[in-house]
Amino acid sequence: MKIRVGFGFDVHQLKDQHPFVVGGVTLEHHKGAFGHSDADVLLHAICDALLGAANLRDIGFHFKNTDDRWKGISSLILLKETIKLLAEKGWSVGNIDAMLCLEAPKINPHIPAMQENIAAAIGISTEDISIKATTNEQMGFVGREEGVVAYAVCLIEKG
Incomplete structure (x- = not known):
């Protein structure tokens, strides 16, 4: 059996009165992530980790922010498409470990729903x-609630 690990990172600007989707869950908050798709920073980091592990470039290569097909799309669809790309090369996912960095809102109550969405x-x-x-202890752009960051690592398997 062959295994590989991958690392992903994503960041999105937060804007007032914008939807805040994380892990396929829409959070109640006065600010939300802004981007071409639904700007789900967690799923974008996971996609990058998976694509990187399989040596399939990155999320921007496959789902360009200049392509209207991806405008406003749920990042759960991007994750499903990423899994199809991996499967075409014979890879399956072993596990994912992800970290969100933001000041608010609290994420812990939403983690089970995020896990369900990602697992599905x-x-x-x-x-x-x-x-x-985690928070950024009120330091930098994350601490000022100007942006949100996600990191992800994954293990993929073949054979």
Whole structure:
């Protein structure tokens, strides 16, 4: 059996009165992430980790922010498309470990729903998806609530 690991990172600007979608869950908050798709920073970091592990470039290569097909689209669809790309090369997902960095809102109550969404999109157990969150201790653009950051690592398997 062959295994690989991948690392993903994503960042999005936060804007007032904009939807805030994280892990396929719409959070109640006065600010939300802004981007070409639904700007789901967590799913974008996971997609990048998976694509990188499979040596398939990155999310921007496959889902360009200049392509109207992806405008406003749910990032759960991008994750499903990423899984199809991996499957074409014979890869399956072993596990995902992700970290969100934002000041507000609190993420912990939403983690089970995020795990369910991600597990359904990938076809793995929620037990194989770890999501954590931290603040930036009110420092920098994250601390000022100007942006949100996500990091993800994954393990993929073949054979």
